[in-house]
Amino acid sequence: MYQQHFRLNETPFSLTPNTGFFFGLTPHLEALQVLQTALQTGEGFTKVTGEVGTGKTLICRKLINELPSDFHCAYLPNPYLTPQELRWAVAMELGLEYSKDIDQQQLIGLIQKQLMGLAAKGFSVVLVVDEAQAMSDDSLEALRLFTNLETESRKLLQVVLFGQHELDERLKEQKFRQLRQRITFSYNLRPLDRDEIQGYIQHRLMVAGYEGPTLFGAKEVKIITKASRGIPRLINVLCHKAMLLSYGEGCSIVKVAHIRAAIKDTEDTVVAPRRWFWIGSLGVLSLALSVGMTLVGFN
Incomplete structure (x- = not known):
């Protein structure tokens, strides 16, 4: 107008996270550097948290857009899913073709097979979860179990969590100690x-x-x-x-x-x-x- x-x-102050407007602010650059370092190490979970509106989704999109060609990205923008729905969503993001009649154990087997196939082709697979604070306890545990999928030398799946400070508070609980110990890198976005x-x-x-x-x-x-x-x-x-x-x-x-x-x-x-x-x-x-x-x- x-x-x-x-x-x-164009409108300069739209609320849509547009990477074309990305500015190299110190907290955003530091977050990206932490994420890039974590992905290169190939280990476990990485977590980025921050107050509402601090730019987590923008950094998430920037990360996905700039992933090296040898990375395969699975992206979950809305993780408010049951464990079963989470597995189906991951399978779809990995490009799996499957019958809806298969049970959960069969689905996990297919996901592992697909991950091993991608690894054999030289791909590292990263699952990026936005708004991770919305995940249920059971879905967080299902997510942790995904990182058990590995070969003798490497993880088959890395997970990057973007979430509000509520995610940090939840992960302090005793029942999440196994997941918490698998978070190898984390960053908190400041204002x-x-x-x-x-x-x-x-x-x-x-x-x-x-x-x-x-x-x-x-x-x-x-x-x-x-x-x-x-x-x-x-x-x-x-x-x-x-x-x-x-x-x-x-x-x-x-x-x-x-x-x-x-x-x-x-x-x-x-x-x-x-x-x-x-x-x-x-x-x-x-x-x-x-x-x-x-x-x-x-x-």
């Missing part, structure tokens, strides 16, 4: 600091084609940093709404008032104490859009 106003090729946020915002605008004056100044970024707690998803939401408000006023940059209004209109942000507020109602975006359409001749 504001793309033409700011002369953009971004102010300098990283400044670079992150500028990078996304540049990728989207922005070539104008600085759109988000130092003062605006400072407010975004505090309100978002350094969480990329919230940064995207606030920047998107602030740009809508700026567009609605016909401004060429984003102002503090636009940021404060976006914060007021967004769930889960930290609202800083202040003496005044620009509009102070949940309808700020509706007003901005109404004004913006008037400016471009819709009314």
Whole structure:
């Protein structure tokens, strides 16, 4: 909606994890380095955890897109599955053809045979599980048992878990001690600091084609940093709404008032104490859009 106003090729702050907007932020690069090192060692489980919105799915997609050609990837974006459903899903990701009439033991045998066949062809197989905190206890145990499949010299399957901090808490329980001991590498994604946020915002605008004056100044970024707690998803939401408000006023940059209004209109942000507020109602975006359409001749 504001793309033409700011002369953009695409929306810079979409919530969809688009690897085309990937920026080499320190926590994200460190996470990828840990994952790449873990996969090269060929052992057990690797775990990446972080707060909601810190970029786990983006890193997950980046990892999958950049896997070497000698890796075969099985990807489970929604692991809210029973152990039986988990095995069927893994079999499908491995390209197995099978009859629905076979029992679970037969299915496990077919999975092992397929893994051995891929290994004989020189492939390393990695199972990537996103939103792993959603897995049931029984499914986590079924996942652990998959890593028992091995030859005398190597694991037939490596597992990478991406999850929220709830996954860490669950794995501390005594019943998960066997799985916990198989996690050879782990990384916890931290929030971004102010300098990283400044670079992150500028990078996304540049990728989207922005070539104008600085759109988000130092003062605006400072407010975004505090309100978002350094969480990329919230940064995207606030920047998107602030740009809508700026567009609605016909401004060429984003102002503090636009940021404060976006914060007021967004769930889960930290609202800083202040003496005044620009509009102070949940309808700020509706007003901005109404004004913006008037400016471009819709009314």
